[in-house]
Amino acid sequence: MSAAATMHMPREGSNYDEISMQQSMLFSNNLQDLKNLRTQLYSAAEYFELSYTNDGDTQSVVETLKDYAIKALVNTVDHLGSVTYKVNEFVDEKVDQVTETELRVACIEQRLRMCQEYMDHEGRSQQSLVINTPKFHKRYILPSGEIKMGGNLGKLKSVESSFGEEAEWNQFRDAVRTTIRETPPPLLRKPVLPSPPQRKTQRSATFSFSSISNMAPKKEQDKRAVSPHRFPLLRSGSVAIRPTSVSRPTTPSKSRTITPKRYPSEPRRSASVRAAFEKEAQKEPEQQQQQQQQPSKSKRLLKALLSRRKTKKDETLYTYLDEY
Amino acid sequence: MAKAGGGITNAVNVGIAVQADWENREFISHISLNVRRLFEFLVQFESTTKSKLASLNEKLDLLERRLEMLEVQVSTATANPSLFAT
Structure with missing residues (x-):
């Protein structure tokens, strides 16, 4: 058989390519022998059939046929074993290569995923640095009228140190006072706090600057706290007190006619305050009668009102009003 | 006596022939059994080889897709070098 000859091929090969080439040639030769084995078996079967029918010595033909069948079976098993081993080895090798x-590929994907995660992290960190976190600071009013945010304390200190001289300090104080008086409070404080805290903030601001100008803040606060009339509007404490003090007439018949004249700064205030004031004035005649029992204070108030200058209307008026 | 001796020899020959026939049958049964075993081995080998090749083909398909995806990602990254700019 040709398969036996192929099995004795010289196996020489210095490197892996030659060995693999020889193995592939052996595999192809084995496959070719398996293909030829079928035709050989068919030809052997025909030969033994003819010899069995033609020859008289059937026993020897049968014995030869038996030996040939055994050898052919063993040879076929050997070929099939070799081919299947080669095929298994080849498939396992390919499976190992694929694994x-x-x-x-998994390593490359993991590296790529790590690169992607790193890129995402870096981009996220960059974007997070771009975002400005909201910071709320106090507002400081400068004499030039510009509003400076309180985040920069160094600038604030430098601004404060620049007001070392007394004249500049007085100028700054007057500017702040005019700013507080002239600027409408709801515009500044409406979006920040509701009405009850606004009253507190305004009082605190008034307190801080009136303490500098030697005013009496404690007395004012005490009087406002004692007064029974409490309105939710701004500066309602002083407005609530004013009818009791300001509307005190020299004669009882002129009380209602004098009341609008005693507020030159009223056009800057809201009409609701005025209406509330008038309502309070109408509803409380008894309090007015009690207020008439203080003629000396009303005289002082009238003198102050007559002697006040037009430019300092609000200061003197509020000073006297706050004293009452 | 000759008839009796001829009958005995015939019986012996028939017995020998029957014995040879049973031996031939046994041999054929052995050969057929081994051929069946060989056939079963071939069938089993075919099934295992087919399953191995199927799994290998599946792995190769999956690997091919993953490689295509990696190739696309790498081509996209190389097409946009600004993505790697720090």
């Missing part, structure tokens, strides 16, 4: 390639 190794999968491992490499």
Whole structure:
């Protein structure tokens, strides 16, 4: 048989390519022998059939046929075993190669994923640095009228140190006072706090600057706290007190006619305050009668009102009003 | 006596022939059994080889897709080098 000859091929090969080439040639030769084995078996069967029918010595033909069948079966088993071993080895080798390639691809994917995560992290950190977190600071009013945010304390200190001289300090104080008086409070404080805290903030601001100008803040606060009339509007404490003090007439019949004249700064205030004031004036005649029992204070108030200058209307008026 | 001796020899020959026939049958049964075993081995080998090749083909398909995806990602990254700019 040709398969036996192929099995004795010289196996020489210095490197892997030659060995693999020889193995592939052996595999192809084995496959070719398996293909030829079918025709050989068919030809052997025909030969033994003819010899059995033609020859008289059937026993020897049968014995030869038996030996040939056994050898052919063993040879077929050997060929099939060799071919299947080769095929299994080849498939296992390819499976190992595919597994190794999968491992490499998984490694590449993991590296790529790590790069992507790193890029995402870096981009996220960059974007997070761009975002400005909201910071709320106090507002400081400068004499030039500009509003400076209190976040920069160094600038504030430098601004404060620049007011070392007394004249500049007085100028700054007057500017702040005019700013507080002239600027409408709801515009500044409406979006920040509701009405009850606004009253507190305004009082605190008034307190801080009136303490500098030697005013009496404690007395004012005490009087406002004692007064029974509490309105939710701004500066309602002083407005609530004013009818009791300001509307005190020299004669009882002129009380209602004098009341609008005693507020030169009223056009800057809201009409609701005025209406509330008038309502309070109408509803409380008894309090007015009690207020008439203080003629000396009303005289002082009238003198102050007559002697006040037009430019300092609000200061003197509020000073006297706050004293009451 | 000759008839009796001829009958005995015939019986012996028939017995020998029957014995040879049973031996031939046994041999054929052995050969057929081994051929069946060989056939079963071939069938089993075919099934295992087919399953191995199927799994290998599946792995190769999956690997091919993953490689295509990696190739697209790498081509996209190389097409946009600004993505790697720090």
